[in-house]
Amino acid sequence: MTARSLSQNGTLAETLIGAAVLAAALALLGFFYVFGHSGGGAGYDVTARMAKVDGLGIGTEVRLAGVKVGAVTSLDLDPATYLVTVHMRIGDAIRIPTDSSLLINSAGVLGASYLSITPGGDDKMIAAGGAIQNTQSANTGDIMNMVGRFTTGSGGGQ
Secondary structure (H helix, E strand, O other): OOHHHHHHHHHHHHHHHHHHHHHHHHHHHHHHHHHHOOOOOOOEEEEEEEOOOOOOOOOOEEEEOOEEEEEEEEEEEOOOOOOEEEEEEEOOOOOOEOOOEEEEEEOOOOOOEEEEEEOOOOOOEOOOOOEEOEEEOOOHHHHHHHHHHHHHOOOOOO
16 A cells, blocks of 8 residues: 555545534434424423513423423513513423412522422313413522521621
């Protein structure tokens, strides 16, 4: 073999490896798009209007009894009322009573925020496109301030 044929073989091998890496990257992107896309998949849409949505974003988990049952698909601010409409996709197998409540919660002191549904006792269920009426926004900033004051021993009007 000559030096030129070794060089051509090396270039061909590098090209084939590059093409394989590119194909794998495209397959991985396709997988994440199909299975990780927050707006897609089975389920039905539910909304809730909240005064404050600190820590929430697209893809934030929606949990019932600590189990993930859905995800936030979008957040819209109403400029007239300053309330945020939270759009969620809930799994088809989960039915939510109409008198259920929704709370922004946190997984521990430094954990990520999630939406927690507390089911009510009503026999009627929220239909697709319906809304959870009873909502509460936890003020995680106040909680962190209280923890800080407690651990440092400051504050408290003594």
